[in-house]
Amino acid sequence: MVAHDLLPAMPRPAPTLTLRVRAKDTVADGVVSLTLVHPEGARLPDWTPGAHIDLVLPDGTTRQYSLCGDRWDPYSYRVAVLREPAGRGGSAYVHDRLAPGDPVGIGGTHNHFPLAPADRYLFIAGGIGITPLLPMIHQAELMGIDWQLLYGGRTRPSMAFRDHLADTYGGRVHLRPQDEYGLLDLDTWLGRPDPGTKVYCCGPAPLLAAVEEACAGWPPYSLRTERFTAADRAEPVRQTSFEVELSRTGRTVTVTPDVSVLHAVRGAGAEVLSSCEQGTCGTCLVPVLAGTPDHRDAVLAEHERAAGDCLLPCVSRSRSDRLVLDL
Amino acid sequence: MPETTATAAAPTSDADPFAPEHLADPDPLHQHLRDTGPVVHLTRYNVHALARHQEVHAALVDWGTFQSGAGVGLANFRHEKPWRPPSLLLEADPPHHDAPRRVLREILTPLALRRLRETWQTVADELVETVLAEQGTEFDAFTALATAFPLRVFPDAVGLGPYGRENLLPYGNMAFNAFGPRNDLVQADAHRVAELSAWVNDQCVREALSEDGFGARIWAAADRGDLTPAQAPLVVRSLLTAGVDTTVHGLAAALYAFATHPGQWQRLRERPELARVAFDEAVRWQSPVQTFFRTATKDVDIAGTRIPEGGKILMFLGAANRDPRRWSDPDRFDLARDPSGHVGFGMGIHQCVGQHVARLEAECLLTALARRVAHLELAGPPRRHLNNTLRSWVQLPIRIRTAS
Known part of the structure; x- marks a missing residue:
């Protein structure tokens, strides 16, 4: 649930909380991060890695973004927004118009992508899908659990947080921009199915489909994914009223x-x-x-x-x- | 450290909140602590006490500064060995707290409990009929209702077998005593620790649990990898530890409230949909769980008082729930009040995960009673049971008049 920019904007009830943009930073080509705080400095609702918030922009559009900051800082949220040229304006508004000091409404937090216990984690990110994985990686470190990250993107400069990840975690991080490496070699990287390992993947639909296929031989529930949009499902069971x-x-x-x-x-x-x-x-x-x-x-x-x-x-x-x- | 010069020493008190006279009647001590200051140093135990709503609430929600992982009783797990393997929920901090909490929360959401409502209401209606038929108009409501109802519905909902259920209340009593100092109450339980713990642990394994209860759903979460197989029995244990005594004494609190406030009972009978609010108001008013501790993860200033890293903080939930700085006329049990924001279930990430279970039990029992009982009042002096953490009962004699 990184960014639903391709979805139509829906009218929705007023958000539960109005925050203020404290900082807006470019973190990669086409990606800005927003730091959101309470206007009176109040504590924000607690969250867990994998959670997202609904962001209600001043122009009325609502988008969902994964929280990618530090949950041990209860006074700010951080989200990263990819400019999506095909989108309906939510990301363009964030990139072109939203400024520090502006109010934004939020709903949530929600978490449909929680980090379950494991002996080892394999994280796979496609592009802006890195955002929910960032706090998961931090958490795996805190718990002393072995992990590796495979991070793909179109080009190296388009990959948000790549330097932070490489500098902080070194050899656990495998940056694989497509223009340098081609498509991710999932089979080799995933290796043999391992009952103690959980695979967490967030990214565009083709990556998720490829990872699902590559994990077909893994034990049930090993693979945990989050989609940008609802899974394509077959026709409804009933074609009648x-x-x-x-x-x-x-x-x-x-x-x-x-x-x-x-x-x-x-x-x-x-x-x-x-x-x-x-x-x-x-x-x-x-x-x-x-x-x-x-x-x-x-x-x-x-x-x-x-x-x-x-x-x-x-x-x-x-x-x-x-x-x-x-x- | 220049900061220390800006902080004053907290006012002190040599009161022992776990002494029998305070456990029997905590209100005078609570008022004394609230009025002494926002932070009071309890010299007897070398802990800092919070008794005002604002400070208690702030400490409850700030899990990063006030940790639970070093124990939520007087014992500091950094230096003292816990009497049993710590709870994965109550005595854990993020990130380890996340997965067990999520699993149990999802099993106990109002949505998930919906399937129990009809059965529980039927059980409550039958229980009330039976009590009225067999015991007439005067009986001990603590035993006949407040204890009987949770013991009929909750162990079944967890999926416990039929044998040994009489151990549940003594085990809970022991566990809640263990959060206090090693006083006479703890000593009185000592000879049963091994036996009761063994029975409870035996009930937590998959094979001991029915296939459709909360316990089985905890094990199903382990099968899905949302918990580890080692975590599952400890999460079941949390249900058995925290799910029985608390609701028994919470229901007793509600019955006591109505027996002493006949006008409020009339209000409930006129508007039975107030049952849930009534229960929360009773929880605020009596605070079945009176106290919990936290441990400071760093040097922290509360209202100008420095609490050292590693120091224990004793939060008086019951005092916060009657703090006149937060509640108007706080000693009144009043269904017209909005009790939202009471800390009787705690607050923040450790807020009672079973609160919806408790509310559903209360709603069913109060609804059943309101259908059949026009009036209730005390038939004799209620008797408290002393516990280091729970505001509890042994006897609540009531007299009722049935509805025509």
Whole structure:
């Protein structure tokens, strides 16, 4: 969840906290880092490595960025923003207009990419996907756990924090800009499957797909990834309409194939908070009381999908003729 | 160090907060400590005490400065061997605290507890019916309700087997005594430490737990690699240590509150949806968990007093919850009050991970009672049980009038 610049901006409720930009620094070609503080110097909400915040820019757009600073400093957050020419303006606003002193709203923190215990970590970053891995690396060091980082990017100057990483951690860091090395040689670098090792990867979809393929022979749950956008999933299980019952009001609404469950239940008067509407942030999670969901999000873990007791109505649908939601 | 000249020595007190008279009735000591200063040096134990809401709250949330990993009792794990392997949650700091906390938090979210609500409400309704039928209009609410209800629902929810459940309360009592000094209360438990610890440890292994409880979900997290197999039994142990006595005495606090505030009971009966607020107000008002310690990770100044690195800090949650600097009319139990911000469940990254379980238990029991009981009052003097950490009970005689 590094930057959802390619997603449409969605209206959302007011953020919970307004911070101030204390510093804006260029940390690589096309990447600026923002240091955010509370206007009155207050302590900020705690977070753990892998967490992200929703950043609500003064022009109203909302984007999600991984926290890449130091959690032992409770008074500032740090995020790094890649300029995405194909984006819809969020990153351009940060690069071109946002200035020290400006207010920004934040929501969160959320963490769908937590660092689980392991004997050894292999971190794989693609481009700006380095951001959630930075605090993980710091944490692995603190716990004295062996780790290695494979860091790819288009060109060396485009790779944020490369000097900091190389200077601080030396031989554990493997910088592999594509114009010097070509595509990452994942099979060689990952080596043989090892039950004590966890592989953490964040980056663009093609890198994630390649890492997933390279880890196919690894023990289940070894690989942990975070996507920039929701995973591409197959067509919905049902191509026909289904009914959703709102248990608290007793109302029932028909969800046709061209409408999301979220919009359908809102039309029936249910109040559901949502954010990304792409199945990546988890804000709109609702309990399922009956029926079988067709999960199409990138948030729930496999065991949470299997439990079938909640769904993200912005993208997920129904396998059964009827779903009963706790709304 | 020039900074030291800017800091004054804290006012001192030679009171022993773990003495029987203070454990039995902590309010006068709490007022004394709050009024003595924002930081008070307790000479008897050479620790610094915080009793005002502002300072307690600030220390609770600042896990970087006030660590838990050196123990949250008087014993300093830097120099003293803990009486059992430390808790991975309560007695741990980031980064080691993160994974166990996340796993247990996700197992105990309100969403995850939803499936228990219907069953627990049924159990509560049946319990109230049985008590009214068998014990009439006067009974000991501590035993019949506050103890009976959690022991019916919680061990099942964890997935414990049927045998030995009577060990849960004595084990919790022992663990909460162990946060205090090695006084008579600790000595009284000493002969049972090995036996009770062995029983609890035996319940934490995968094979001892049912397939669908909180315990099994902790082991499932280990299967997914979100915990190590060595961590899983200790996380189960946290549930068994912190999940029983606390809710028993929390429910007793709520029943005591209503037995002594009949107008508030009428308010709850008129608006049963206030059950959750009522429980939190009771937790604020009585603070079932009275105290926890932290250890300073560096020399730190609180309100002008220097606390040395490695020094123990004793936080009086119960005193903070009745600090008139924070609460208006703090000694009143009042459902009209917003108890948000009370520190009865702690605050920050160590805030009670089971708080939603406690609230659900309380909501079910209070809802069941409100359906059947029009009025309740004390039928005799309540009797406190003394524990170094818990504000607890042995007897709460009440008289009730059933609703027609």
